[in-house]
Amino acid sequence: MKTWTVNDVMTTAVVTVSQDTPYRGVVDLLVSNRFSAVPVVDEFQRVIGVVSEADLLRKIEYAGAAAPRLFDGRRRRGERVKATARTAADLMSTPPVTVLTNTSIPAAARLLDGEGVKRLPVVDDLGRLVGIVSRGDLLKVHLRPDDQIQADIETGVLRPFLADEIETVQLTVADGIVTYTGRVDRWSTTDIVDRLTRQVAGVVEVVDKLEYDYDDRTILGTGMAYGIA
Template identity: 40%
Template sequence: MRHRTVAELMTPRAVTVRPGTAFKEVARLLHEFDITAVPVVDETGHPVGVVSEADLLRRRTAGAAPTAEDLMTSPAVTARAEWSVVRAARVMQRHGVKRLPVVDADGRVVGVLSRSDLIRLFFRQDHAIQQEVVEDVLTRTLGIAPSSITVEVDDGLVTLSGTVSRPELLPVIVRLCQSVDGVVDVDNRLTCAAATADSG
């Protein structure tokens, strides 16, 4: 089972500015490309900060700042292209940012990942989610026969019913299903075969 990577969801060829870019030019780029923030990079393409719409508005009210260097929030919070989108989402949440410049192994900006890119995951079709749960989670990862568990998906809600052989499998199955891209929640109705036999 494989998580989507940042490289698969990010917007490549990110719009960037240099530290000396003027206030008005930064504002123009945000408007022209319909983006909410732009990475500030040095002459080697390494991020040194990020200028957001909020940064522009703050400095506008305090007196216009002349360059991106005066406006930017620094240091830049970045993501690596090979990261899972789950890791990137946690970094966004931890730092309270809506966009992450994505850097390669050399630390140069190669794209931008936004919250709207992450939200696209939740528009994944139910049948694709169901297929991944059955084939990757149950069959390939856990070695469980698909016939022993019924998997239903409705608007990202995964309902599991059927029996498993060992009780310790229950939390593992749920956790792996929750990690599948597009899953909103898991309704666990599974029972353990041993427990069923004991009760009879």
């Protein structure tokens, strides 16, 4: 079963800036392209930082502000430094939040949410920029046609795990919602099929109407694994 990764949905034509790009140059780039942030790369295309709209707004936020106070916290001092920045090197946030190539889409989604960012530079093992992935890019998996989703389920779930019972199971996919009907030998089979199906890219929900001949939950016990992730 194919596992979709950031490679399948990322944008590869990435706009970047260098460390010496001036403040107004970064502003012009973000505004003209309607970006919320831009990666900063070195001469080897390694991502060394990210400049966001929030970083740029410090110059407006602290315009005419009083001199720094002794009890200003580390974050406030950093913001004041950015307010006086002239180049991307002084504006950028470091270390950058990046994601490696071939990272799964669920893992990338968790990182975006956990770090509170809207997009992630995608880098190779050497930290070199190869693409960028946004929240919208991750949602592309749910634009997959139903027939493609169904084909993936048939080849990646039903044939490997229900080879002996595939004739007794019916599958339909409508707007990403997968519905199973029919009959299998035991409850654990329905559980495996349900969990594997939810991992198929584009699946919105699984409606399990499968009946079974034998309830093996008491034998398996709580938390029993079936050799799948």
